[in-house]
Amino acid sequence: MIMNTADKLVAFLILFGLIILAFAHSLHLLLRSKIFQDSGINMFIKLGSSILAAYYMMGIQLLFQNGFQMKIL
Numbered sequence: 001m002i003m004n005t006a007d008k009l010v011a012f013l014i015l016f017g018l019i020i021l022a023f024a025h026s027l028h029l030l031l032r033s034k035i036f037q038d039s040g041i042n043m044f045i046k047l048g049s050s051i052l053a054a055y056y057m058m059g060i061q062l063l064f065q066n067g068f069q070m071k072i073l
Helices: 002-031 047-063
Strands: none
16 A cells, blocks of 8 residues: 555656656746846746746645635734
């Protein structure tokens, strides 16, 4: 039972990692602009920072998937 759960967890993490890598690569190719390179605002200039930005975007999407019903204390 534990091995079945571990297998499903590993499969989910691999799939989630591939999805984040695909989004990060596509955003890196689409949004790397020479205009915003000097300002430091564009996170998609380097592939590493675009992976981090895609991870944060996907994480925020997972937090608010219940229709913004989070309660703030």
